[in-house]
Amino acid sequence: MVLVMKSSNDEEALSSAKEDERRYEWLKAVGYYEKALSFVPESDFLRRGEISESLAFAVYKAAFQAEHSHEFKERMGQALTCYGEAKKLYERSAGTVKVPRISRCDAMIAFAGYWLASEASEKKKLLDECWRLAKGALEVLEGAEASLDYGKTFNMLSISPVLEFILESDFQARVRIMKETVECGEKAIRFLSASDDVSELARACAKTVVCLGMFGYYCQDLRERERSYQKGLNYWQKARELSEEIAIIESLCPVFGCEPMFGLEGSDEAFSNYKKGLEYAKKTRDKFLIGCALDWLTYHTAWKTYGVEDKNETAQLVKTQETSSLKSRSLVHARTLYGSKRLSPNPLGCWH
Numbered sequence: 001m002v003l004v005m006k007s008s009n010d011e012e013a014l015s016s017a018k019e020d021e022r023r024y025e026w027l028k029a030v031g032y033y034e035k036a037l038s039f040v041p042e043s044d045f046l047r048r049g050e051i052s053e054s055l056a057f058a059v060y061k062a063a064f065q066a067e068h069s070h071e072f073k074e075r076m077g078q079a080l081t082c083y084g085e086a087k088k089l090y091e092r093s094a095g096t097v098k099v100p101r102i103s104r105c106d107a108m109i110a111f112a113g114y115w116l117a118s119e120a121s122e123k124k125k126l127l128d129e130c131w132r133l134a135k136g137a138l139e140v141l142e143g144a145e146a147s148l149d150y151g152k153t154f155n156m157l158s159i160s161p162v163l164e165f166i167l168e169s170d171f172q173a174r175v176r177i178m179k180e181t182v183e184c185g186e187k188a189i190r191f192l193s194a195s196d197d198v199s200e201l202a203r204a205c206a207k208t209v210v211c212l213g214m215f216g217y218y219c220q221d222l223r224e225r226e227r228s229y230q231k232g233l234n235y236w237q238k239a240r241e242l243s244e245e246i247a248i249i250e251s252l253c254p255v256f257g258c259e260p261m262f263g264l265e266g267s268d269e270a271f272s273n274y275k276k277g278l279e280y281a282k283k284t285r286d287k288f289l290i291g292c293a294l295d296w297l298t299y300h301t302a303w304k305t306y307g308v309e310d311k312n313e314t315a316q317l318v319k320t321q322e323t324s325s326l327k328s329r330s331l332v333h334a335r336t337l338y339g340s341k342r343l344s345p346n347p348l349g350c351w352h
Contacts, residue, residue, distance in 0.1 A: 010039035010051075017054070024284045026062035030055055046098070049089035053105060056082035057156070060112060064286040072287075073116060080112040096144060100137035100153070107133035107157055114160070120167060127164035131177070134160065138184055147191035148200070154188035155203040158211070159253075165214065166255055178215040185211055189235065198242045205239035206250035208232075210257035217256045229260050236261040248277045249284065252292040262296075266303030274300060 017032035033055035040047050059082050063075035087105035090098045110130035117123045134157040141150040161181045168174050185208030192201040209232045216228030236258070239247035251258040263270030274296045281289035 010036040013039070014051070014054075017058070021058065024061075024065075024286075026058045026065060029058040030062065033058060045089045046093035046095065049086050049093055049098075049101065052082065052086035052089055053101065056086050056105075056108065060108070061286075063115070064288050065284075066287070076112050076115050080109055080116070083108045083112065096140075097146070097149075100140040100144075100146075100149070103133045103137035103140070104153055104156070107131075107137065107160070111157065111160055114163070124164065124167040127160050127167065130157065130160040131164060131180075134158075135180065135184070138187075142187065148195050148197060151188045151192040151195070151197070151200050151204055154184055155200060155207060155250075158185060158207045162210065162214065162253060162255065162257075165218075171219075175215075175219045178211055178219055181211045182208065182215055199246060202239045202242035202246040203250050205235040205242070206247045206258075209236045209239065209261060210251055210253050213257035213260060214255060217259075232258075233261060244276075245280050245283075248273065249280050249289060252277055252281060252289050252296075254292055254295060263300075266300050266306070270300045271297070271304075 013032045013036035017029040017036065020026070020029040020032065033051055036051050037048060037055070040051065042048070056079055059075060060079035063072050063079060066072040066075055083105045087102055087109070090102045090105065107130045110126045110133065114123050114126040114130065117126060134153065137153050138150060141153060158181055161177045165174055165177050168177065185204060188204040189201065189208060192204050195201070212228045212232035212235070216225040216232070220228060236247065236251075239250075251262070259265075259270075262273040274293055278290065278293035278297065281293045
C-alpha cells in the first residue's frame with residue numbers, strides 16, 4: 001500500500017509528508033511518515049507518538065480515496081490499528097500533553113469503528129463515544145492553553161457530532177449536541193486566530209458555519225435562527241477569504257448547514273457554489289465529499305424544476321437530476337452509509 005520514500009532525516013521526511021497532504025496524496029504521506037519514524041530513537045515515545053498519529057490520520061484519509069468497498073474497509077481497519085499504536089506510544093511518554101492526545105487517539109479509534117460498523121445503533125454508540133472523548137481532550141487542551149492543538153483536535157473530530165446529530169431521534173439531545181459543537185468551534189476559532197496556521201483557522205471557521213447552520217435550522221426559533229445565520233455568514237466570509245478551497249470542502253456535508261451561505265434552493269448562486277464544491281471534491285478524490293457535492297447538486301436541480309414552465313427544459317433538468325443521483329449512489333460505497341436511516345436533505349433520498 002505504501003510507497004518507499006527517499007529522505008535523509010526525519011524533518012525532511014515530515015516536510016515531504018505535509019506537502020503530500022496539501023496535494024491530497026495521502027498514501028504518499030504515509031510513506032514519508034514511516035520514513036520519518038525510522039530516524040527517531042525508539043526511546044523518544046512522544047516524538048514517535050506524534051508521527052504515528054499523523055501517519056494514522058493519513059491512512060484514515062486515504063480510506064476515502066479507495067475505489068472499492070473492500071479497499072475502504074481494509075484502509076479504515078489499518079487506520080484504527082495505527083491509532084492504537086500511537087496511543088501506546090503516548091501512554092509511555094512523559095508530560096501533561098499525553099493525556100489529551102491519548103483521548104484524541106481513542107476518539108479516532110471510535111470514529112474509525114463508526115465507518116466500519118453496519119448497524120445504525122452501533123454507529124450511534126460509537127459516535128457518542130467519539131464525541132465524549134473529543135470533548136474531554138478539548139477541555140484539557142483549553143486548560144493548558146494549547147491553542148493549535150485545540151484547533152486541530154476540533155477540526156479532526158467535529159464531524160462526529162454532526163453525524164451523531166443525524167442518527168439522534170431525541171430533540172433535546174440534538175440541541176445539546178449542536179450547542180456543544182458550536183461552542184467548541186467558536187473557541188477553536190479564537191485559539192487559531194492567535195496562531196499562524198491559516199489553513200486550520202479556515203477549517204475551523206467552515207466547520208463552525210455548518211454547525212451554526214444546523215443549530216439554527218433545526219433547533220432555534222426564527223429570531224435566534226437569524227442571529228445564528230448572521231454569525232455563520234461572518235465566519236463563512238472569513239473562511240473564504242483565508243482559502244475558498246478549504247472553506248467549500250469543509251462545508252460539504254449530508255445535512256442542512258451551509259445552505260444559507262451557499263444559496264437558496266435552485267438558485268444560480270447555489271449551483272455555482274456546489275459546482276465549485278464538486279470540482280474541489282474531485283481534486284481530493286474523497287468519495288464521501290464527491291458524493292455530498294453530487295447529492296446537493298441533485299437537490300438543487302430538483303428545486304429548480306419546480307420553477308420551470310418549459311417542458312423541454314424541465315425534462316433536461318430531470319435527466320440531470322437522475323444522473324447525479326446515480327453518481328452519488330455509486331461514489332459513496334456501502335461502508336460510508338449510515339445504517340437504515342435517511343440522511344440526505346435531497347428529496348430523491350440519494351443517501352440511504
